[in-house]
Amino acid sequence: MGFISRPFGLFLFWLNNFFGNYGLALIFFTLAVRLILLPLSFKQQKSMQDTQKIQPELLKIREKYKNDKQKLNEETMKLYQKHGINPAGGCFPLLIQFPIIIGLYQAIIKPLTYMFGMLPEQVTVLTEKVNEVLVSKGLDAIGDVGRFEIPIAQNLKYLSADVLESVGLANVKLINFNFLGLDLGQTPSLNYITLLWIIPVLAALTTFLSTKVTSTSNAASTEANSAASTMKTMNALFPLMTAWFTFSMPAGVGFYWILGNIIQIIQQFFLNRYFAAQQQDSKPALEKKKS
Template sequence: MSQLSYLFGSLLELIYNVIGDYAISIIVFTVVVKLLLLPLTLTQTKSMKSMQLIQPKMDEIKKKYQNDPDKQNQKIMELYKEHKVNPLAGCLPLLIQFPIIIGLFNALREPVKYVFGTEAAYKIADTGFLWVNNLASPDVILLGGISIPFILPILAAITTYIQSAMMSPKGGKKDPTQTMMLYMFPIMMLFWGISFPAGLLLYWVAGNIFQIVQQYILSKPSKAKEAS
């Protein structure tokens, strides 16, 4: 994880040396990383779409063979084979991306260690972003000594919800766990935003916006087929 953090830190430093603005560099850095991960994202999206297409038939099989687990599993495997769906195909990209995400988070949470090398260099770079005075501190307002999430934590929560909702299966029976996470994860992001550095939240918001646009573009062919 440490080596990945230094690798991404070096990439962010390179972008900063070209652009000269740390906040804009984080946004550009986010886009670059998302583009590098695009093949994995496309594989994951394709797998999820395939699973969504056969979900109604899976629900029928589960209902029909609810008292016969062995038969139920056999029929589901036959369904996977018939439609050439690999249920593990959507998990592999996530497993590969997990250490990458941790490496990214470490680099953005500790830019002095992983990006700039010294506190002095970081202070020169961190000139803030719009309403944020510095990207090392959380984007909060203090009311009676209590930290309240400000703009970036709220944007992080909203964009997380939109991005998750766009990835959720449409129609059919909803998985209670997925439904719970659809609402819980944005709330957790809002809560974490109280302590996360603004620079990290800027990366998260930029990444969510990129994925929302990407998902919208990818969903267009599917909607065109449904319309026809």
Template sequence: MNVIVQPLGALLKMIFDVVGNYGISIITFTIIVKLAMIPLTIKQSKSMKKMQEIQPQIKELQEKYKDDKEQMNIKMMEFYKENNVSPFGGCLPLLIQFPVIIGLFTVLRNPMDFGFTQEVVQAAFLWVPNLSQSDPWILPLLAGITTYLSSAIMPNTNNQQKTQLNVMKYIMPVMIFIWGRSFPAGLALYWVTSNIFQAVQQILINKPNLKQVEITR
């Protein structure tokens, strides 16, 4: 994990040395990291779109071989191979991003391990008197709301995935709000910034598809 954590900590410190404000450094840091992850996000979106397009054929295969699970699995894998798509294509980018997210949390939870002084970390930012301490209401509430919004605009490919997204849509914001009240405010600031970036990014990715739908109508 240090292989990921140390470069991220160095990046945050480098940004701070330029901008001179810990809160602005966290926002800039989050945006830079999210920009670096755009290729993974695009790959994930393309995979989910492809899976959505072939859902009718998948349902036909499932119905045709519903009494023979082994044969159904064989035919499904053949179908995926023929269409050059992986059922796990949408999950792989998330798995790659997971250690990066853990690294980000480690850096922002222990910033003094990466060259920050206590005075810098405990400085006020906007309405938050101390970014190293938890913000009891505003940032956790914003974190919960933006988590809901970023989940609400995510596409789904099938009923099972729709159910999973609905669970995440309503449960995760509550959990993030609760956690945000105990996390350092710097972590909550990162989460809010990350969610806003992700929501805007997903809207831009979905926009060409929306135009195509309007044209076909």
């Protein structure tokens, strides 16, 4: 995913240099990415709305041909064709978004690789240098950075200009992780309560609200789905899982998660209103056709 992550990393690098603050950079980064993905989200929602409109007819076909799978498939495809619906229309935008989301996530959790453009061996050398300084100051050394490079990026301030120059960071503006009194480079701890606990709490809360808003838009299809109870269980568990995950990663990652959820809630709210208005406008035309 490096070919996707690197452009995102460069954009985040530019934003960090422009604002001089990682928190502000993440806010504008998330807004920009969501705007790019908005057409795909719109297309996905439209496909779901179109499918919901024909749910009553689909249910009749399933009931009528429940013992004849071939006929069921034929009649279902005829119904889709009649209404000009692509049954895979909602999946295609998701398939496009998935590698993009993975790519931008990598850009966030690995700033040394994707923001600063460092090679793996340079990251290894830098990690050793940072750990030497931390140990000399009586602080804990940083463990495996395979998943998250943020702790290393946060502690670059302790390195001398000569060391930074040796790894190609002489003229690079270091990342300021302090935002609204929070150190986004630190990881919230379950062992003691700190101000950073607000990150997992807000991540869980916004995840809950996001799933509620999204499930409202899918209400019709969910009610007709035999897996409805499973979905409800997952919607309840997902916020708790989010809280747990954000306790095990740097606060900057959790902060990005919160931002993404907030924008998703706002976006979904307006999409729901738009498609509800579209549905209301189409009702008179449908009633006229029936009469």
